[in-house]
Amino acid sequence: MNLFRSEEHIARWLGSKTPGATIPAQTLCDLAHAWWDTRLAPDWRPRTRDENQSILERLGLAGPFWTLP
Amino acid sequence: MDASLLDLRNRTYAAFVELGRAPSAAELGDEDEVRAGWRQLHDAHALVLNPATDEIRMANPFSAVPSAYRVQADGRWWYANCAWDALGILAALAVDGRVESSCPDCGEPYAVEIRDRSVDRPDLLFHCLVPAAHWWDDIVFT
Numbered sequence: 001m002n003l004f005r006s007e008e009h010i011a012r013w014l015g016s017k018t019p020g021a022t023i024p025a026q027t028l029c030d031l032a033h034a035w036w037d038t039r040l041a042p043d044w045r046p047r048t049r050d051e052n053q054s055i056l057e058r059l060g061l062a063g064p065f066w067t068l069p
Numbered sequence: 070m071d072a073s074l075l076d077l078r079n080r081t082y083a084a085f086v087e088l089g090r091a092p093s094a095a096e097l098g099d100e101d102e103v104r105a106g107w108r109q110l111h112d113a114h115a116l117v118l119n120p121a122t123d124e125i126r127m128a129n130p131f132s133a134v135p136s137a138y139r140v141q142a143d144g145r146w147w148y149a150n151c152a153w154d155a156l157g158i159l160a161a162l163a164v165d166g167r168v169e170s171s172c173p174d175c176g177e178p179y180a181v182e183i184r185d186r187s188v189d190r191p192d193l194l195f196h197c198l199v200p201a202a203h204w205w206d207d208i209v210f211t
């Protein structure tokens with residue numbers, strides 16, 4: 001889960017590996033805030049699988065690659 | 070997750086933030102009891118232990134060991150487990166800050182400033198190699 005300079009750099013880094021998914025840095029920032037913003041809250045509780053999936057979907061991260069087990 | 074386990078989890082995270090590093094088991098109470106609780110939290114994906122030492126490896130998004138992602142936030146430098154977690158540290162602490170790393174392909178260093186949940190390097194691209202269904206198969210690799 002890395003940040004790269006461009007698509008070209010991702011492709012070179014991947015080499016023969018199967019590509020995963022690529023999103024812009026701002027989408028990652030939005031995802032990070034949605035995913036982690038309650039991590040230190042005193043009333044923190046584990047999220048369900050469906051709650052996590054909803055966070056991904058709200059940010060447009062849908063499809064087989066983003067489907068949680 | 071029962072109340073005592075939740076309490077241990079919360080005390081572990083609070084100590085991590087207060088100390089700026091992962092707490093040892095002895096710093097949180099009876100060492101054997103804490104380690105037993107941590108193993109349950111590890112199995113629940115609430116934190117990640119180093120399998121060789123049973124010490125904390127990740128209290129996601131925080132990394133207990135140096136990594137390629139350094140985060141300046143809340144007056145300290147932190148290590149993150151990955152790019153997602155680097156921005157997650159700022160989210161968890163609810164502060165602005167700065168992420169420093171380098172392109173995994175060419176090694177060119179970069180810094181990203183985050184203000185009010187916005188990045189100043191929207192040109193950078195995040196690549197997630199492992200599908201979501203397999204993130205926890207090997208979370209350190211993921």
